[in-house]
Amino acid sequence: MDNILEVKNLKISFRTQAGTLKAVRDISFDLKRGKTLAIVGESGSGKSVTAKAILGILAGNTIIEGGEILYDGKDLLKISEEDFHNIRGDKISMIFQDPLSSLDPIVKIGKQITEAMLLKSSTNRREARKEFNDRLAILKKCMVAALGQNNAAEADELCKTFNKTCIEANHLENAYNIAYTGAADLLSYTEDFLFKAEKKQKLDVKGLLRDYKSRLHKIRDPFLTRGMEERIESLGNELGDAARAYVSKTGDVTGAVEVMQKLETLLKELTGKERPDFVSIAYYKLFDPEAKLDRPQSELETVARKFMNEKFLDRFREVEEKAVTYSYETALNKKIAVLPMLDEAHAFFGTDFTKADAKAKCKALSDEIEASIDQLEYIKDSRAYTFRNALSNAIKNYFYYLKRNPKEEARFARQTRRREQLIARGKNVTWKVVPKVVYEKEELRANILTIIDRLKEHYEEYIAAAPAMDYHDRSQKLVNHFKSKASEVVYRVTKSMAKEKAIKLMEEVGIHEPRLRYTQYPFEFSGGMRQRIVIAIALAANPDILICDEPTTALDVTIQSQILELINRLKAERGLSIIFITHDLGVVANMADDIAVMYAGKIVEYGTADDIFYDPRHPYTWALLSSMPDLDTKEKLDAIPGTPPNMIYPPKGDAFAARNKFAMQIDYEEHPPFFKVSDTHYAATWLLHPDAPKVEVPKAITDRIRRMTERLEGGTENG
């Protein structure tokens, strides 16, 4: 339910001169909301390719052979480039591996960071407005349906009021936020100033005080600075006086420090204030003709909240919950009704069918499915939304390949014959026969059937979960969703705001003197610094999903750990979901909730971080773990012999068999399926088969796990 991104049976290959290179071979994984999934593997294992597929930036010679990437009700493999513009960078963002090639060498750093913010600002607002309105219209429709046609006017009124209030509240909050961040920034500068003054470091006292004065004057908001205007005014004047009185030759800063301490107390007071409840205040302001806004905050809030609850909110909540219940139940009933249709479709596509029939069937079924979607769901049901596209595509492929297969066979035979003839004549043949791309009819049919089956399975789960539905919670979440959309509508980014935000981001990722660095070019930065810029750019647009492709490989430990902490903090603060690609298992232990170990285009082991590190099952995972030294390693390292296989000719059976000292005969013959170790832990190795011989886990790993548990127990005893 709370999977933000689902990858299903993804298969990708590359057309190269030597033949088709199978980069990703049938992988599936889910990314949970607010969690980190780490993909671990050597270079060439297909982890970066997977990431690029999610972002839709694969190279031109890519063939996507099958599979789905579901995000927000869309299949990312099938949407148009236009649609991708709204997702890429904005919803899904990426930190690239090589900071050299991902920055424009002739554009200043500042411009590169702010570029996306400024460009996205207006489109984002338009999009958010559109979505807000659409959703509200649906809500209104559901309200009308729930209340009965007679009360249509009331529903209309409620929705209108809600719309107005949300937007007004966000206007107020925006103004408040600007003032608040101004105060918070100034506070940090003040603390910095006092620290430096105490340590007797060099300071441009005059310039700084003047700067602070102008900054202080900009902090103005009816809610934040209520009753403090005079104090701010006089303190500003004092700052000015102190700046004038300061004589740089003597270097005596006592006067300045005194004023700055006063400023610090004032700012601490300001930033420590409680945030007012903007929604009720906005409603109060809009709809009470006798609204008195200049009361003290707590009083104002009580009055406003009471006013809003009485006049509007209680009723709105009640109606909204009714609407949500109505919408959910209608959808549920429709879903139950759809199930037999799916069975029927399964039977229909199970036997031979004609093109016209199939198309008609597809259309009818898709219409029903679309009708059965709960429109008020704030997390879109990707499976149902993408059903029409997926099914019609599969049908199209079915007929396309049925028609094309004989032609392809003929072409292949012709070319092979030609080549053999030439060779027989003793000619030097430099060209190669293009390998044939042929799909079996049954395989194509199976594609269609899986789509139907998967939806059915999904719906059955949905229906099974129905009795536990908490309508109140659901309606609450919907209101929050509306509010967040409304804040996007109002949020306008100006150039100077973008600059301030960029500088703050640069500071966050650990770049010293960001104001100076803002106007520099990429070549003036060292490798580590460049990587930080790349991270700042990726975070600039507040994405939902962040894909990190070896973000810290080029950095040293201290900075690496800073960057990882930064990513972890952002994850917690913004509820980011992260796909973390790396080959460094130490990094993974810190970051990951779930881990997928990839080898030669397949996932060989999948589990939580604890599963992989404390109970690894696949020989490749063992090899990865034992080939890196930790702080207690003394003995010779277990290097993995050889190199990964050439994926133009993927080996038969388990691709890792050739490098695996535990390989059995069957590993060379058949690829192992996923064996389930626990509910969260799966591994694709024949060693887990009941008939397999018992194999000892390498000593280096058991030793390490023992050490880790000992340390952990020791740690808890001490703590």
Added chain:
Amino acid sequence: MANDREVLLKVENLCQYFGPTKAVDNVSFDIYKGEVFGLVGESGCGKTTTGRSIIKIYDITSGNIYFKGQRICAGTKSYKDAIKEARKEKKGCTDSTRIAELDKIIADNKEQIKRAKFDHKNSDKEYAKKLVEETKAKYEEKLKNCSAQDRPKLEKEYKDALRVARNTKLITRIQMIYQDPVASLDPRMTVREIISEGLVINGIKDKAYIDEKVYEMLELVGLVREHAGRYPHEFSGGQRQRIGIARSIVMNPELLIADEPISALDVSIQAQVINLLNELREQLGLTILFIAHDLSVVKYFSGRIGVMYYGNMVELAETEELFAHPMHPYTRSLLSAIPLPDPRSEKKRTRIIYNAIAEHDYSVQKPTMREVFPGHFVYCNDAEEAKYKKEYGR
């Protein structure tokens, strides 16, 4: 314990300035014969610059580097500064004895500069001269005693040996492995050409000997003879790094400077290269200066570790000692940042943040490198030394 070992490389007050940037500032350390000395620190702290200064890629600003007891690099800035200081004092001075003293100082320092410049420029020549003498002595003895029919053969041999001796440079006894195996190999040379280039420059003309040597090196680093005719792009990253290693050990060096040799490689390959370096060290008796930022690897690989921070060496100790009793706050911060393959402890790990300004109070006394415990050096002043001693009171 450390004192009876032979010092192979001695770095003394090495300073390397690039304009106003002090990339390396007053760094001193010794490397003993046969050990692996690890140099760690964050990027931009000057560890690569130190390595490059040692093999004379840069002309050092001031300080001395001795290799096998001979000075190979010498900078002049410290002497020049002393002269400047003396001249300044001389201007306002009226005391005649003092003036004489100052004159002597200036003259001394001028002499020092002269000698430093000579050593810096001619250390290779001196070494070659010594080698030529040795070869001459050896062959003249032989020539005297040999029969008439062996004579032409021996004479030819003598000529070749002399040429090699004349072309040999002391600096070739130090070799370097570079970080990036892709960028450090010429794409237009075959592996044979790459590995044998040093030998050819050294004046060896015997094709058969060169081929033999190349094959030997290839087998030593775990490649096969057939690889000699190929070009670098035909190899994987790990194999390329092996070629780089083969190129550096073909000159039979005594000191190998490995500048982050594994950071550009894949995990499985990293272990292969570390194992290879370990084997080579045992077989050839190499001494290695290992520059890296991956502390787990450095700990696994080296015997002593020097920690650098912004151009300064802040701590130097035996590996076990350093990890067990880190003293300098920067070292502690560095150790606390090591990621480990252990999720549970990793989630609890807190990084110690190092802030140079808040951590030290050097307003009273400037810090210097001090031996706080035997073999354990820390960059600190009196107060801090007392603090460290108290903390680890042994």
